[in-house]
Amino acid sequence: MPLILASASPRRKDLLLQIGITPDEIISADIDETPLKKELPSSYALRLAAEKASKVRSSNKISFIIAADTVVSCGRTILPKAESPEQVKECLQILSGRSHCVITAICVINPEGRESLRYISTKVRFKRLSAQEIDMYVKSSEGLGKAGGYAIQGIAGCFVKNINGSYSNIVGLPLFETMNSLNGLGYKNG
Numbered sequence: 374m375p376l377i378l379a380s381a382s383p384r385r386k387d388l389l390l391q392i393g394i395t396p397d398e399i400i401s402a403d404i405d406e407t408p409l410k411k412e413l414p415s416s417y418a419l420r421l422a423a424e425k426a427s428k429v430r431s432s433n434k435i436s437f438i439i440a441a442d443t444v445v446s447c448g449r450t451i452l453p454k455a456e457s458p459e460q461v462k463e464c465l466q467i468l469s470g471r472s473h474c475v476i477t478a479i480c481v482i483n484p485e486g487r488e489s490l491r492y493i494s495t496k497v498r499f500k501r502l503s504a505q506e507i508d509m510y511v512k513s514s515e516g517l518g519k520a521g522g523y524a525i526q527g528i529a530g531c532f533v534k535n536i537n538g539s540y541s542n543i544v545g546l547p548l549f550e551t552m553n554s555l556n557g558l559g560y561k562n563g
Contacts, residue, residue, distance in 0.1 A: 374484060374560065379429040379440035384526070388546040389439075394555075394562055402428040402440060406454075414446035415492050418478035423490055426480035437560050438482040443545050445521025447473045455522035458511045464522030465510060468532075470501035473521065475543045481554040489554035493547040495538030497525070502532060 376394065378386060381401035389396060402425035408417050426440035445452045447467055455461040478492040510529060516522040523529035525543045541548040555562075 375436040376560070377429055377433055377436045377438050379425045379438055382441075382545055384524075384545045385441060388541055388544060388548060389551075391541075392548050392552060396439075397436070398433075400429050400433070402426075404428060406442075408451055412451075413449060414444045414451050414474065414476050415478070415494065417451060418442045418444045418476045418492050419480075419490060422478035422480040422492075423488075426482050426488070430482050430486075434486075435484050437484065437555065437558070438480075439551065439555070440480045441477055441546050441551075443475065443477045443520045443542075445473055445475050447471060452521040454518060454520050455516050456518065458514075458517070461511050461516035461522040462507055464516070465502055465507045468499045468502075468521065468523070469507070470499060472496055472498040475521070475538075477542045477545065477547055479547065479551055479554060481551070481558055481560075483558040483560070487558055489558055491550060491554070493539055493542045493550050495536060495540075495542045497536055497543060498534045499532045500534050506532070 375397040377398045378396035379402045404424045421442035422440050426438045430438050452464050475495045481489045515524050515527045539547045
């Protein structure tokens, strides 16, 4: 049974490889990712994961589809996927010395059209960051294109005081829940 990863994220592909799953195809679902007015972070992540999976499934009905969306939030505030050095800096200033949530929603659809949609939330606490640490990280360009302006699997790992929950969720795909969703929908690897 073919499996499609509905994401262009190299991190998600690498995470799947870590648990022995090689996607047969990778198709990025181009959808509008603008949050709705007053949309909660978990609702936002669930909506985007479901929309991505549905869009890819519309032209791939005989495959398993995995789609995901990762959101970083401080309270009810959704931090952006940082697209500029200024946004990376703004995100780090918000996260400095505070706890935040990393929410990843995953949507798996099997060839019969049965769906599993869930989200996983991991609490992350950053140390208080100095202006020099923020500037160094911004100059690294590592936070560009990342939810909340950072990648825990890189330099920003040294900013993390503690984590409560799934590490792979913070990277972009909660592996335990992804495998359970696949197994629950009848996916057989290998």
